[in-house]
Structures are given as structure tokens and as C-alpha cells.
Amino acid sequence: MADVLIADDHPLFRDALQRAVLAALPGAQVYTADSVDALLVLVEGHADADLLLLDLHMPGARGYSALAHIRGQYPGLPIIVVSGHEESQVAHRAIAHGASGYIPKSAPVDQIVRAIHAVLDGDAWLPPQMIGNGSALDPSEEDIAARVASLTPQQFRVLNMIAEGLLNKQIAYDLGVSEATVKAHMTAIMRKLGVSNRTQVALAASHLAVEPAGTPPM
Incomplete structure (x- = not known):
């Protein structure tokens, strides 16, 4: 079954x-x-x-x-x-x-x-x-996808909350953890994504969008 x-x-x-x-x-x-x-x-x-x-x-x-x-x-x-x-x-x-x-x-x-x-x-x-000839991924998109794949489930949740513009305090409240725990996740996420601040984290996540910014999802 x-x-x-x-x-x-x-x-x-x-x-x-x-x-x-x-x-x-x-x-x-x-x-x-x-x-x-x-x-x-x-x-x-x-x-x-x-x-x-x-x-x-x-x-x-x-x-x-x-x-x-x-x-x-x-x-x-x-x-x-x-x-x-x-x-x-x-x-x-x-x-x-x-x-x-x-x-x-x-x-x-x-x-x-x-x-x-x-x-x-x-x-x-x-x-x-x-059906037809598919195009290869842009190298930067392929790299970000591999880095996102390496995140733990909780780190992935934090990544998406950052991409939505939530602050550490809001993320901590939504996940039921301390702000110190969120900061630890942030440090790990930045290391895995190869970036140095939360703005770059959000930009990295945007590489995996289907449509350009400002286009409504379907």
C-alpha cells in the first residue's frame, strides 16, 4: 500500500x-x-x-x-x-x-x-x-539551492521568516524559542549560505523565486 x-x-x-x-x-x-x-x-x-x-x-x-x-x-x-x-x-x-x-x-x-x-x-x-529541451540552472541558483538543501528543518523555517521580513523577536515568538536560539540559527544559516548579514540571507532566498519580485504568485 x-x-x-x-x-x-x-x-x-x-x-x-x-x-x-x-x-x-x-x-x-x-x-x-x-x-x-x-x-x-x-x-x-x-x-x-x-x-x-x-x-x-x-x-x-x-x-x-x-x-x-x-x-x-x-x-x-x-x-x-x-x-x-x-x-x-x-x-x-x-x-x-x-x-x-x-x-x-x-x-x-x-x-x-x-x-x-x-x-x-x-x-x-x-x-x-x-516536453522539450530544458535549460540548465543558472550557477548561482544551483549553488543557493544546494546551500538551502543543507539547512536543518528549523533553520529552513527561520530562513523563510527572514525572507518574509520578520524580526528576531517575532521569529522567536512564532517558533516558541528564545531570541538567543534564533541568533544561533541565524549564525548557522549565514555560514551555510556564505553570507554575512540578514539582508544577504533574504537576497539569497530570492534566487529561488519562480517569478521576479512584484509578480503575484499563482
Whole structure:
């Protein structure tokens, strides 16, 4: 019996994905998360899951950051990215960041079923209209992705809070830890990212955005 994780913050689409999973894998155990924090807890509790369906845009992460982090922490977990983005470039960047497949949110159920079967069989999967020559990641984006992958789950949470502009006091309150603990995480994050201040931390995280700053997510 397969264990499948779904991470998406839209309840209706999360339910639609769950129905598609059960159509592809009758009897599968499906576990869901509606934020990156919930996903990190979910993956820690189901580290041997067979598949993760991951939305690119959820509370707690932007762009490819969650994909890069999960890929680094759980290299054996196949990931299919699901997104409202229809651009081939977005799909190919997801594959370059370690996803095994890409599903636009406009895809019909039978296409999602085919994607799930293909990835579980060990193949990569893209919608027919997105198949083509993918471009390699920019070296700076590839480097940042590798550095984000090396963060612990708690460091990753702090990174995303910094990217959202939260102060150390706010981060400490939200995580239920002391400011000294947040500062220790900050020091470790800056070391792993190869930067020297929190502004550079936020800029590094922006390298993994799907769209330029100021473009609303889908």
C-alpha cells in the first residue's frame, strides 16, 4: 500500500489531488499539509513515503525553496511539483531542482494519474506541451539551492521568516524559542549560505523565486 503526501494550501485543489491519487493508487494512504511548516512535520513523520505532491506556493516558502530543501533532506522521496504556472521554463526549473515530475493545476485527472504512475515507475514526467529541451540552472541558483538543501528543518523555517521580513523577536515568538536560539540559527544559516548579514540571507532566498519580485504568485 502506497503512502502519498500532498502539500497544497488550497483545500479544493488538495481534495482534487487526493481524489486523483486514489484513482491512480486505490487503497493508498494519503496525508496532507497546507503549509511548509506542516509539510516539514509531515515528512519527518513519514520519511519512507512513496511520493510527495508539492505546490510551489504555500505559506512558509516561495518558489523552489521548499523543493530544494526537501530534496536535500529526503533524497529518496520522489516529488511531483504541482503549480498554477503553465510556462515550460517553470516546469524545467522544477525538474532541474530535483523534482521527478511537474503537473499544471489545469491538468485533467487522467493526466495526473499518468504522471503518478510514471514517477512511481522511476521515470520523469512532464505534460506533452512542456516536453522539450530544458535549460540548465543558472550557477548561482544551483549553488543557493544546494546551500538551502543543507539547512536543518528549523533553520529552513527561520530562513523563510527572514525572507518574509520578520524580526528576531517575532521569529522567536512564532517558533516558541528564545531570541538567543534564533541568533544561533541565524549564525548557522549565514555560514551555510556564505553570507554575512540578514539582508544577504533574504537576497539569497530570492534566487529561488519562480517569478521576479512584484509578480503575484499563482
